[in-house]
Amino acid sequence: MSYPKTTHLMARGAEFLGTEHAILCGAMSWVSERNLVSAISNAGGFGVIACGAMTPELLDTEIAETRKRTAKPFGVNLITMHPQLFELIEVCKRHGVSHVVLAGGIPPKGSVEAIKVGGAKVLVFAPTLALAKKLLRSGGDALVIEGSEAGGHIGPVATSVLAQEFLPALAEEHVVFVAGGIGRGEAMAGYLEMGASGVQLGTRFACASESIAHPDFKKAFFRANARDAVASVQVDPRLPVIPVRALKNKGTEEFTAKQIEVARLLDEGKVDMGEAQLQIEHFWAGALRRAVIDGDVESGSIMAGQSVGMVTKEEPVADIIAQLMEESEAALTRR
Numbered sequence: 001m002s003y004p005k006t007t008h009l010m011a012r013g014a015e016f017l018g019t020e021h022a023i024l025c026g027a028m029s030w031v032s033e034r035n036l037v038s039a040i041s042n043a044g045g046f047g048v049i050a051c052g053a054m055t056p057e058l059l060d061t062e063i064a065e066t067r068k069r070t071a072k073p074f075g076v077n078l079i080t081m082h083p084q085l086f087e088l089i090e091v092c093k094r095h096g097v098s099h100v101v102l103a104g105g106i107p108p109k110g111s112v113e114a115i116k117v118g119g120a121k122v123l124v125f126a127p128t129l130a131l132a133k134k135l136l137r138s139g140g141d142a143l144v145i146e147g148s149e150a151g152g153h154i155g156p157v158a159t160s161v162l163a164q165e166f167l168p169a170l171a172e173e174h175v176v177f178v179a180g181g182i183g184r185g186e187a188m189a190g191y192l193e194m195g196a197s198g199v200q201l202g203t204r205f206a207c208a209s210e211s212i213a214h215p216d217f218k219k220a221f222f223r224a225n226a227r228d229a230v231a232s233v234q235v236d237p238r239l240p241v242i243p244v245r246a247l248k249n250k251g252t253e254e255f256t257a258k259q260i261e262v263a264r265l266l267d268e269g270k271v272d273m274g275e276a277q278l279q280i281e282h283f284w285a286g287a288l289r290r291a292v293i294d295g296d297v298e299s300g301s302i303m304a305g306q307s308v309g310m311v312t313k314e315e316p317v318a319d320i321i322a323q324l325m326e327e328s329e330a331a332l333t334r335r
């Protein structure tokens with residue numbers, strides 16, 4: 001199949017990624033491992049390994065195993081607050097990883113430079129236009145804007161608004177990918193027409209046939225509607241918790257209890273703010289693992305975006321990408 005109009009609009013993004021289509025599968029902790037990442041890249045998209053809380057040794061193995069499964073380019077997503085960030089960058093460098101995505105906060109001093117010394121391209125996230133400009137000026141090669149419809153950790157602003165704010169200001173000069181709430185090709189076409197170089201999806205790929213997520217995790221996705229994917233609430237104003245969007249269950253309630261417990265430890269001076277926030281992040285990582293790997297969909301965290309209602313069955317990655325491209329092409333042709 002050929003998709004001339006979509007391919008034309010994606011040309012800059014595809015060239016930047018070294019792929020056929022400028023469609024990234026955003027890193028999803030525990031889900032975006034060797035199997036899903038290689039499947040995405042083999043299908044002409046761009047897979048990204050979620051390093052999450054992995055040690056450098058584990059990341060080393062994951063990259064090597066992904067390489068065995070695909071000769072196509074893929075990226076590695078590193079969380080900026082990881083205590084061994086610079087060792088992880090070294091691992092990427094040793095493997096000649098072509099693209100590193102820095103997520104979870106402002107990149108610490110020297111990190112962007114350290115990645116670029118190895119020749120890799122750096123993708124950054126930015127919650128505000130001012131910060132986006134700064135990061136692109138100081139070495140970021142491309143930007144991902146991610147709206148609050150997305151699964152996982154989210155910002156407060158919807159994708160539709162971010163796109164209107166960022167794309168007219170940045171898309172002419174820079175490669176910008178749009179993420180959050182994209183479930184069909186028509187939406188993808190819309191953002192491409194606004195100047196995006198490509199898109200990033202997570203929720204739509206989480207339950208692909210090649211995803212190792214537990215069958216019960218996948219079933220929860222197939223059953224859920226958009227309104228079931230809710231953002232966590234912050235219970236204590238002193239404890240700034242980055243909201244997480246996940247399917248409503250006992251785990252989302254347990255998170256509220258966890259926040260109250262950590263706030264009490266703060267009150268009693270038993271932890272400082274950094275430690276308090278780390279405890280919250282570890283809570284999520286553990287809860288997500290329980291849902292994805294063990295299939296504990298009651299108290300685990302089933303992170304999912306609002307596009308979850310459009311995920312109704314297990315499908316191979318190649319079919320999902322083909323659908324997105326076909327829907328986009330049909331939409332652009334109708335206009």
Ligand SMILES: Cc1cc2nc3c(=O)[nH]c(=O)nc-3n(C[C@H](O)[C@H](O)[C@H](O)COP(=O)(O)O)c2cc1C
Pocket residue numbers: 025026027028029031050052077103104146149150151152153179180181182200201202203204206302303304305306307
């Ligand atoms: C289960 C799950 C886990 C995620 N984990 C991460 C992560 O570890 N790091 C990250 O940068 N983004 C993470 N995300 C966000 C995705 O990379 C992606 O940007 C997002 O899913 C796009 O929005 P969508 O879900 O509406 O398609 C996660 C998303 C989901 C659904």
